[in-house]
Amino acid sequence: MRRISDNDLLNHYIVKHHIENIFDKDILKHAQLHFYEKEEYILEAGSNLEYYYLLVDGKIKVSYPFENGKSMLLKFYREFNSIGDLELLKNILILCDIDAIEDTYLIAISSEILRKEYLDNVKFLHHLIDSLSEKLYATINNGSYNFVYPLINRLSSYLVEHITDKNYIVLHSSYIEIAQFLGTTYRHLNRTLKELESKSIINWENKRIYIVDEDRLRELAKNLYMKSL
């Protein structure tokens, strides 16, 4: 993480995403701009929420870890979205793991300051309601996908979300981590990648995955994890 001290850029994002509709100017005095590079982790479940974040540029992935060490992909977020609503409001430890999957800019505001001074600010309350209801809606929808669709669909969706302008994807996590992220085992992930390969949808060479048939991949993906954004 790098803290970016470029006020012009900060203001650019504030204007671009109409953040003055959310926070009054005196709150925005506390706003910082944080930068995370691709593949950097942003938040870890179980730790304390130091900042309430607004995702203003880039892309992140959110997953929920279980007791047994497994986890479940919840969704991918692009700008504009907020991070930490629930933890801020209920004053609980962070629920989800969050990683940047592209270079990402976040506006960060101290959660302590927000809790102490701005939890009755009507603008902010309206924003929280919007954000919470959006997330609840998405979560109800999404939880169902993990339940209903087999791994080949979730994996396809995962790959689609990582497509760049190149014709291949470079995976930066270990396969074990990716499996956990998708809520399955390494063994089954491996099997399913092989299956995609045998169907000539991808070609697979170490950590580099060539997209052979993007159309069929997208068809399998059914836009699962981004659908409700």
Add this chain to the structure above:
Amino acid sequence: MRRISDNDLLNHYIVKHHIENIFDKDILKHAQLHFYEKEEYILEAGSNLEYYYLLVDGKIKVSYPFENGKSMLLKFYREFNSIGDLELLKNILILCDIDAIEDTYLIAISSEILRKEYLDNVKFLHHLIDSLSEKLYATINNGSYNFVYPLINRLSSYLVEHITDKNYIVLHSSYIEIAQFLGTTYRHLNRTLKELESKSIINWENKRIYIVDEDRLRELAKNLYMKSL
């Protein structure tokens, strides 16, 4: 459904659940008291939200239906809880099916009136935030259970939730409906009931299920669906 015109009872519930902390008196003038008997359906996914409800007495179950006709048990609610937040706020069709599983009293307030006149009421906004964040928290937790635990656990939980003071449970839905509700097939539900029977945890006779070993049943249940209340 019966509309109950007993103002004393209505006021009793208003006092009991501190509803004046949620709604100002002028909103409460619109409050009605609705009664649903055990096994009666309350809301159907896809229909319009006529009232915003506060569950003040009884017990209901909430399930989310998929495109393919299957559905997933989301959770059981007891008093005190609100129903329809999301649909009220986002002005969408009802997302979940809701059934009473005990005799249930709801305070009902016209969603049209709330939308038109009270969506800026600060008390109400605070209540919505509480309710939404509680539900989001519960849903994130819960979705995981369906994903992680096999049917025998979810079924046990379902049975535990239906325990009365008798030593047996009478099922009032068809097995097909129960299977859909638990997100599985009739075939597998049948198999799993047989499994519970073979382990001498239940005894099974038509629609009547005798609880032979409640302790082991509760152990299997892990309090899944009520846990996060």
Add this chain to the structure above:
DNA sequence: TCCTTAGCATGACATATGTCATGTGCAAAT
């Protein structure tokens, strides 16, 4: 150089769950 270990690959098998076909009994319709 040799040993150790992490990350990866893969076969064999077990379990959870779905699909399908078929059978049975009862109640409503003809």
Add this chain to the structure above:
DNA sequence: ATTTGCACATGACATATGTCATGCTAAGGA
């Protein structure tokens, strides 16, 4: 009385996924 249909029961088989054991290879110590 016969037919029809629905809820329920059950075997056989298929698929999705997990568990375990085993082997391979490359990188980093000792």
